[in-house]
Amino acid sequence: MVTPVAFPDPPLLNSAGVHEPWALRTIVELDCGDGLVGLGETFGDAPHLDRVRRAAAALVGTDPFDLAAVRRAVAGDHTPRADGQDPVARVFAPFEVACLDVQARAAGQPVHALLGGKVRDRVAFCAYLFYKWAAHPGGDPDGFGAALDPDGLVAQARLLVDRHGFGSIKLKGGVFEPAAEVEAIQALRAAFPDHPLRLDPNCAWTTGTSAKVAAATAELLEYLEDPTPGIEGMAEVARAARMPLATNMCVVRTGHLRPAFTQGAVGVVLADHHYWGGLRACADLAAVCRAWGVGVSMHSNSHLGISLAAMAQLGAALPELTYAADTHTPWQDGVDVVTEPLSIVDGAVTVPDTPGLGVTLDRDRLGRLHEQYERCGIRVRDDTAYMRTVDPSFRKLRPRW
Incomplete structure (x- = not known):
């Protein structure tokens, strides 16, 4: 069905x-x-x-x-x-x-037993921050509030860390001028001195801008994710950056691995079983990353509890999972299709040992x-078209700055 x-x-x-x-x-x-x-x-x-x-x-x-x-x-x-x-x-x-x-x-048996067995009992996830409006146009304010400046992002981070105990923080960038997003990272570092930080502008910057941001955040970021488009562009930035570059955009199929790794374009690959072809394909991907000395995390898009359970089962079985995984779970605010959604407590999901994924529809x-x-009435996600209902002049540009 x-x-x-x-x-x-x-x-x-x-x-x-x-x-x-x-x-x-x-x-x-x-x-x-x-x-x-x-x-x-x-x-x-x-x-x-x-x-x-x-x-x-x-x-x-x-x-x-x-x-x-x-x-x-x-x-x-x-x-x-x-x-x-x-x-x-x-x-x-x-x-x-x-x-x-x-x-x-x-x-x-639990699914992780079919993936080689459990190497960890808990899978760590990071707080996923977004610049955001207080509400959709014409709608009521949501419970997360606006976050359009460093103070708003720090408040958002405190909310997510207090609720879920996250031990690391990622900011979705590419929204404002790069200098403003560097300022946001600096504010997050001041507010959370012990939390590893990440920044992901989704290829919004040229290689030159990326190198400047990498220099400005060299002592602040755990990794910089997809600052610029393409393997060649990422390789150019990586040669100048002091932190690893991560990707879920320029390495999205097996044929991308050799050119990306031989050119030194990425130091971290964010696996995503939704588009790599399932859990075993991601386990294969992680093994290749290990052979090349490349770190592994997990990518997230808006998802529900079945996907979170699959990520937890996969993460339990991956010795190569070297970074806390992304998740959008807090943004769904409790809405789900499973009877008892897995909880993120102290920044991690305890992996179920019950048969299967560990969740019930x-x-x-x-x-x-x-x-x-x-x-x-929505049938295709279109972030750009929706933005244009508010700002008709908006265009999706990669890179923009």
């Missing part, structure tokens, strides 16, 4: 624009007909949803233990994406997670979020 859902999303700013009022996801249920049901979660944009539905129809009768057959059934007529990501991997991922959930439930919650999907 494939169910599209929508849940409230705050007005979070980024280099592409601003998040719309509703985030979209797709929930996958793999029913084996014998009481075993596996869960997966993926993106919710209409073109992707259509591919997932076609894949689901092609999978009827497939053995959930035969992942090679599952991938062949999913492959269908997919064509390469313009951004270099593998469309088969993106569609296969939620089904692979659901199959692993089924396999683990059948074996009476709440059908009432799923129904409500599906009704919201039907009513909200």
